Amino acid sequence: MKKKLLCAAAFVLFVLIAGSFGSCEKDCKTCKQVTYVSGVWDHEGSSQEYCDASLKAIEAEEDFISGDERTTWECH
Numbered sequence: 383m384k385k386k387l388l389c390a391a392a393f394v395l396f397v398l399i400a401g402s403f404g405s406c407e408k409d410c411k412t413c414k415q416v417t418y419v420s421g422v423w424d425h426e427g428s429s430q431e432y433c434d435a436s437l438k439a440i441e442a443e444e445d446f447i448s449g450d451e452r453t454t455w456e457c458h
Contacts, residue, residue, distance in 0.1 A: 408433045413440055413457035420450045432457070 410433040416426040432440055437457070445454040 409437060410434075411437055411457040413437070413455050415453055416456050417451060417453045424451070426456075 410431055412429045412431050414427050414429040417424045440455050441457060443455055445452050447453075
């Protein structure tokens with residue numbers, strides 16, 4: 383009986399340890415806001431690295447359009 387409990391405890395411990403290791407790779411890109419006026423580059427903000435959920439939120443953001451000016455996120 384003690385042997386079964388010990389094996390069960392070792393298995394549970396193994397599952398907990400294995401589950402605590404996530405993927406070591408992050409999905410990261412360097413992004414900046416770029417503004418175009420009449421379709422021509424006008425200026426851009428400084429670049430910053432975004433990863434995972436933050437990156438997905440930025441990539442899903444719609445362009446801001448005001449008159450003939452369009453500001454968009456560009457990520458590489």
